[in-house]
Amino acid sequence: MDLGFIGLGAMGQLIVPRLMAAGHAVTGWNRSRDKADDLIAQGMRWADTPRAVAAKSEIVFSIVTDAKAVRACALGPDGVVAGIKRGGIYIDMSTIEPDESRAIAAEFDKAGAVMLDGPLSGSPVTVKAGQASVMIGGDEAAFERARPVLLAIGPKVTRIGSNGLACQMKIAVNLLLMVEVIAFGEAVALAEKGGVSRESAVDAILKSVAASPVLGYRGPFILEGKMPEVPLADVTLQQKDMMLALNLGRRLGSPVPLAAAANEMMNACRGLGIDGNDFVVAHQVYRRLGGQE
């Protein structure tokens, strides 16, 4: 199938090769062109605007930072909506506000095309391992058409419901993930303060019933006391999702006190100037608060 791909950041860089490996022809675009170089060398075609990408594609994907970035790529005279074929499908995989996703979907509806929200749960590690899960919001028939392509990205593809509901679910999943990773740092710091070695603490947690995939691949970062050179999700990117959870909680009247606590730990990372790291760096905040360094 002829596919389009907008946004070649940490996630896009790894999703495009999976689509090409499944036999699809991919035309891509990124705001900063240099990020496309490796993918072009692997066979991806380049187009100069999201509009030009859409004109060549049956299904167009995007995965960019936030709703402002999605609007910049999807709407306007050079956006996906200006080039998409009638009956074409646009799937935005970014983690954004459900209402923003619904509003952008309405513009595609006016253009005779279908937009699905398709946020992805996983990290660059899970995408590379072919273990990412994709949630879909929007038209069921379009989902069925896109499903074989989505399965090239990850094996777990689920339609959650109508437009915006996959974004809603992704925020809920990320709330759980954020609290879990930050509580991991809290638990390790507590054990260390009482005299357990960091190695034993991480090992015991990863062997316990509280272990999970996300703790499994972040454990080594805590253990080595140094963060990955390229963060899986840095403090700023992850804090964006905490803000999404806090705002959604306020709008819906559903309390999210643990998201609020996790958000405060991200503020502490900022204050200490360690926010350029993966957000598991919260472990170091707990150590400092407890007088361990």
Ligand SMILES: NC(=O)c1ccc[n+]([C@@H]2O[C@H](COP(=O)([O-])OP(=O)(O)OC[C@H]3O[C@@H](n4cnc5c(N)ncnc54)[C@H](OP(=O)(O)O)[C@@H]3O)[C@@H](O)[C@H]2O)c1
């Ligand atoms: N990293 C993860 O573990 C993870 C997991 C699941 C979901 N997500 C979600 O996936 C999305 C992308 O994450 P990522 O890790 O790939 O982030 P990233 O590496 O920071 O890449 C961000 C991408 O967005 C583009 N962008 C930002 N603002 C833009 C604008 N105004 N106009 C056009 N393009 C713009 C960037 O273009 P430039 O290259 O020009 O800056 C880049 O391609 C986010 O919504 C994130 O929450 C991330």
